[in-house]
Every structure is written in C-alpha cells, then in structure tokens.
Amino acid sequence: MPKIPVAKLEAGMKLAKPVVGKNGMVMLGEGTELSETWVERIRDMDIASVFIDGPPIQAIPREEALANLETRFAAVEGKPHMNLIKKIVKEHIEGLYE
Amino acid sequence: MSNIDSKVLRYKVENINTLPTVPGVLKRLSVIIEKPRITLVEISAFISNDPALTTKVLKMVNSAIYGFPGRIASVSHATMLLGLNVIKGLLLGVSVFELMQKTMNGLYEHSLACAIASRVIAQKKGLKEPEEISVAGLLHDIGKVILLLEFPKEYETAMNEAQAKGISIYEAERIQFNATHANVGSWLAEKWRFPKNLIEVIEFHHRPTLSKNAPMETAIVHFADMLVRARAFGFAGENMVPEINPVAYEMLKLSETDIKDVLNEMEDNMDSAEDIS
Ligand SMILES: [Fe+2]
Ligand SMILES: [Fe+2]
Numbered sequence: 001m002p003k004i005p006v007a008k009l010e011a012g013m014k015l016a017k018p019v020v021g022k023n024g025m026v027m028l029g030e031g032t033e034l035s036e037t038w039v040e041r042i043r044d045m046d047i048a049s050v051f052i053d054g055p056p057i058q059a060i061p062r063e064e065a066l067a068n069l070e071t072r073f074a075a076v077e078g079k080p081h082m083n084l085i086k087k088i089v090k091e092h093i094e095g096l097y098e
Numbered sequence: 099m100s101n102i103d104s105k106v107l108r109y110k111v112e113n114i115n116t117l118p119t120v121p122g123v124l125k126r127l128s129v130i131i132e133k134p135r136i137t138l139v140e141i142s143a144f145i146s147n148d149p150a151l152t153t154k155v156l157k158m159v160n161s162a163i164y165g166f167p168g169r170i171a172s173v174s175h176a177t178m179l180l181g182l183n184v185i186k187g188l189l190l191g192v193s194v195f196e197l198m199q200k201t202m203n204g205l206y207e208h209s210l211a212c213a214i215a216s217r218v219i220a221q222k223k224g225l226k227e228p229e230e231i232s233v234a235g236l237l238h239d240i241g242k243v244i245l246l247l248e249f250p251k252e253y254e255t256a257m258n259e260a261q262a263k264g265i266s267i268y269e270a271e272r273i274q275f276n277a278t279h280a281n282v283g284s285w286l287a288e289k290w291r292f293p294k295n296l297i298e299v300i301e302f303h304h305r306p307t308l309s310k311n312a313p314m315e316t317a318i319v320h321f322a323d324m325l326v327r328a329r330a331f332g333f334a335g336e337n338m339v340p341e342i343n344p345v346a347y348e349m350l351k352l353s354e355t356d357i358k359d360v361l362n363e364m365e366d367n368m369d370s371a372e373d374i375s
Binding site: 001002003017023024051056068069071072073075076079080081082084085086088089091092093096 | 149153264324325327328329330337338339340341342344347354357358361362365366369370372
C-alpha cells in the first residue's frame with residue numbers, strides 16, 4: 001500500500017485508504033477508483049499524499065540497499081547473534097524487491 | 099572534551115517548562131501531565147478541547163503502533179481503553195512529532211518503527227500491557243530531542259564525532275555531555291510521573307541488564323531499537339547497527355520466524371503510521 005504524492009496520482013489508481021479533509025471528514029472512501037475529476041479534486045485539497053493499492057515502492061535500488069546493509073553491520077560482524085540477525089534482515093530486504 | 103556539567107543538564111531538564119528553547123505546546127502539555135493527581139476525565143477534556151489534537155490522538159490510537167482491532171472513534175473511548183499512562187505517552191508522542199522532525203530528521207520514523215516492533219515483540223512474549231511497551235518504544239529516545247533543542251551545536255559535534263570515530267551516538271553523547279539521551283529521557287519520564295517500569299526502559303534501553311524492575315520490557319525495547327536500525331527505518335544519530343546485548347537476546351528467545359514477523363509488521367505499517375501528523 002504505497003503512499004503517493006498527489007502530484008503523481010493518475011486516473012485508474014484505487015484508494016487504499018479514505019481521503020480525509022483537514023476537518024476529519026471523509027471526502028472519498030477507501031476502494032474508490034480515481035477518475036480524472038477525482039484526481040483534480042484531490043489536488044485542490046490541502047493534502048500532500050494519499051494511499052494507493054498495490055505493492056510498496058522501494059526508495060532505492062536493490063544493490064544499493066544491500067550495500068548499505070553491509071556498511072551498517074560492518075562494526076558488529078562476528079559479534080554474538082549479529083550474523084544471524086543480519087542474515088534475517090538481508091533476506092527480508094531481498095524479499096522487498098521480489 | 100565535555101564542558102557541560104551533568105548536574106546543570108539535569109537541572110535544565112527538570113525545569114523544561116521554563117526553557118526558552120522548548121516550544122509552547124510541549125510546555126503546556128508538560129504542565130498537564132506532571133500534575134500529581136491528574137484524572138482520565140481531565141486529560142480527556144484537555145484533548146477534546148483541541149480539535150487538531152483530537153484528530154492526531156485518534157489517528158495514533160487507530161494506528162499500527164497499538165494494533166487495536168476495529169476503529170476507536172472518540173477520545174473518551176480511547177482514554178478508557180488505554181489508561182492514564184499510555185494516554186500521557188501518546189500525547190507526548192504526537193506533541194514531539196514536529197519537534198523530532200525539526201531537530202533530527204528521521205528520529206520520528208525511528209521512534210514509530212520502534213514502537214511497532216516493541217508492541218509486536220511484547221505480544222509474542224504474552225506481556226499483559228503491550229500498549230505500555232509501545233509507549234516505551236515511542237519515547238525511548240525522547241532525551242535526544244531535549245539535547246538537540248538545548249545544545250544544538252554540541253549535539254552536532256557529537257554526531258560528527260560518532261561518524262568520524264565510528265562510535266555510537268550514545269558514546270559520543272557521553273563524551274560531549276557527561277550524560278546520554280537515556281539519562282535525559284529518564285529524568286523527563288520521572289518529572290512527568292510515568293510508572294517506574296517506563297522510566298527504567300528509557301534509562302537502560304542501551305544497557306538492558308541494569309534494569310531491576312522491568313528487565314523484560316527493557317530487553318524488548320533494546321532489541322526493537324537494534325532491529326529498526328538494522329532495517330534502517332529513520333535516523334537516530336548515526337547509521338550503525340548496535341551490538342545486541344547477549345543476556346537480553348537470551349531472555350527474549352525470539353525465533354527466526356518471530357524476528358521475520360516483527361520486520362514484516364513494521365514494513366506493512368510504517369507508511370500509514372507516519373501519517374498521523
Ligand atoms: Fe537510544
Ligand atoms: Fe533508538
């Protein structure tokens with residue numbers, strides 16, 4: 001369920017969460033398929049982003065994410081339990097790109 | 099080397115309501131929650147009188163931080179369900195949100211992820227009040243906010259030192275302030291009359307074996323903090339994964355599947371949990 005900035009909304013996307021106005025009122029319900037008009041209306045509201053159905057979008061490429069993981073764990077290499085934890089987190093991160 | 103006396107630091111923290119660097123919202127809240135005999139009704143009224151605060155509180159109660167099934171639609175229901183200490187912690191959480199964003203970019207995401215992870219581990223361990231552990235996770239690094247507000251230059255030096263020497267921000271703080279965010283956070287929690295367990299979790303989340311009254315709770319937040327850094331949600335002062343305390347690790351006895359579950363819960367809920375501002 002990725003959070004999409006309103007500028008990147010397109011017709012055909014489906015709301016994973018309701019669009020709620022500043023006063024707490026629900027303006028568009030969960031599950032609404034966005035039309036051109038709805039996209040325009042959402043842009044006219046004072047909100048930054050909305051939730052859309054679909055798999056999450058990763059901010060950085062896989063190779064970069066795995067390289068960063070190595071750097072983060074460098075100082076605790078071989079410390080008790082840390083290799084196992086690193087292995088689990090690595091598999092988890094790889095899973096995000098499948 | 100440090101030129102800050104930790105006694106002066108403690109004095110400042112205990113008089114947070116008079117510090118010019120601390121914004122009004124936090125001071126007002128601090129005055130409310132440090133009252134010795136504040137009641138649920140009073141705190142409920144305080145929230146309900148402020149529509150923006152009401153919205154934030156309801157969003158947070160309904161978020162993955164607490165993981166309640168179904169929707170909680172009113173402040174009175176939320177306060178009855180959560181109880182005084184959890185509500186106090188939650189109010190602090192929503193009030194320091196913007197402060198965290200301003201003082202250390204990423205600290206709020208770090209804290210949110212830690213709250214979710216702590217709650218999930220607490221549930222796996224069958225603890226009676228997983229919401230209280232969520233609060234501990236949410237507030238465990240609150241000391242950093244005060245250090246950053248009151249000593250921005252010194253804190254930047256600490257962050258640079260941590261980076262340059264490859265030491266943790268916790269160690270760098272000790273060099274810079276003769277105290278750490280864990281000390282500062284526990285002084286605050288004491289001032290705000292939080293239960294002893296919560297004070298201990300905050301004080302010892304980097305040295306979990308020192309906790310006498312809440313070793314399990316402290317081990318949970320210690321583990322959650324490490325796992326959040328391992329997955330790199332948010333930012334907490336430097337980018338290193340800290341070593342897990344082996345005693346805490348053995349105490350928790352989390353299986354590989356347990357750890358994977360915690361990671362998945364964080365993954366699934368971070369986006370929507372961040373959406374509470
Ligand atoms: Fe910490
Ligand atoms: Fe932390």
